[in-house]
Amino acid sequence: MLDIRKIHVPTPYQVGPVNCYLIRNRPYTLIDPGPESAEGRKGLLAGLTAADVRPDEIEQVIISHWHADHSGLARWLSEQWGAQIYVHRLEKPKLTPGYDKHAERLPFLREAGVPAGDLEEVLNDRDPLPGPLLPATRVNLLEGGEAFAFTGGEIQVIHMPGHTTGHICLYDTESRIFLAGDFILAHITPNPFMTARPEDPVKRVPVLAQYLTGLNRMKYMDIGVILTGHGENIDDCATSVEKVLEHRYKRLDVIADILDGAVLNPYQVMRTMYPAVRGFEILLGVSEVFACLDYLETRGKVRHEVQNGVSLYRHSS
Numbered sequence: 204m205l206d207i208r209k210i211h212v213p214t215p216y217q218v219g220p221v222n223c224y225l226i227r228n229r230p231y232t233l234i235d236p237g238p239e240s241a242e243g244r245k246g247l248l249a250g251l252t253a254a255d256v257r258p259d260e261i262e263q264v265i266i267s268h269w270h271a272d273h274s275g276l277a278r279w280l281s282e283q284w285g286a287q288i289y290v291h292r293l294e295k296p297k298l299t300p301g302y303d304k305h306a307e308r309l310p311f312l313r314e315a316g317v318p319a320g321d322l323e324e325v326l327n328d329r330d331p332l333p334g335p336l337l338p339a340t341r342v343n344l345l346e347g348g349e350a351f352a353f354t355g356g357e358i359q360v361i362h363m364p365g366h367t368t369g370h371i372c373l374y375d376t377e378s379r380i381f382l383a384g385d386f387i388l389a390h391i392t393p394n395p396f397m398t399a400r401p402e403d404p405v406k407r408v409p410v411l412a413q414y415l416t417g418l419n420r421m422k423y424m425d426i427g428v429i430l431t432g433h434g435e436n437i438d439d440c441a442t443s444v445e446k447v448l449e450h451r452y453k454r455l456d457v458i459a460d461i462l463d464g465a466v467l468n469p470y471q472v473m474r475t476m477y478p479a480v481r482g483f484e485i486l487l488g489v490s491e492v493f494a495c496l497d498y499l500e501t502r503g504k505v506r507h508e509v510q511n512g513v514s515l516y517r518h519s520s
């Protein structure tokens with residue numbers, strides 16, 4: 204049986220601390236070590252001390268997805284203490300110097316019809332954390348389907364895109380523990396985040412379709428408890444997955460209703476749903492709307508035409 208310990212590592216984000224997990228079986232392994240900040244290091248080291256583990260005993264670090272609150276400290280653990288890093292290959296470009304998450308999404312914000320003032324707000328709302336980076340060596344890329352062996356058990360790697368393209372979850376078949384990262388949380392619905400296709404960056408990844416596929420996959424898995432990336436564990440997997448699916452389908456209905464008899468750009472749809480959002484939340488709102496519109500369009504419910512570089516959506520019939 205694996206001995207999995209939860210360590211709360213503080214983040215400057217509204218979501219609160221990130222849950223880092225220590226697998227206290229050899230080789231000692233950390234999953235999502237937390238953000239690169241003085242508070243982050245302190246929190247992680249305190250958690251390791253409480254578990255009676257020294258940082259130089261950490262041999263492996265597994266990153267669920269590239270977001271700074273989860274991945275930031277991986278580089279330090281590798282460069283300072285010699286840990287091997289494991290991350291899905293699709294997350295690697297986001298953990299590379301020069302990657303700019305705003306720049307990746309700028310064409311989509313323009314396509315959405317975001318007005319100049321709001322666009323400036325988004326671009327000026329910078330992240331309080333530095334862009335996370337992988338170390339130059341000791342990086343191992345995952346595909347999904349691999350297994351990590353420990354004295355006393357093993358965990359399987361499952362590629363679960365949606366929140367990010369290279370998001371992975373980890374599954375301990377023996378104890379039926381599912382380490383979810385940000386794929387599913389107890390009290391918040393994770394955002395399937397607007398992402399450019401690696402092979403064709405002017406197009407978006409169908410993030411919502413991917414996310415719904417993952418949720419449906421979880422319905423048929425034998426999961427006892429879900430250990431989440433933030434907040435509490437989820438004890439009733441089936442009910443939680445059902446709830447998220449319901450929430451997602453409701454959101455699709457809301458957007459379909461907004462477009463009933465109307466022709467609107469994604470920014471206008473977003474403002475109808477979230478009239479008050481500002482700064483980076485404008486990007487999150489547009490991301491949410493595009494995720495739904497792309498999904499509705501591939502299912503023939505809506506269609507769009509481009510006018511002056513802005514996409515206008517209407518019902519198909």
Ligand SMILES: [Zn+2]
Nearest residue numbers: 268270366385
């Ligand atoms: Zn995340």
Ligand SMILES: [Zn+2]
Nearest residue numbers: 270272385432
């Ligand atoms: Zn997170």
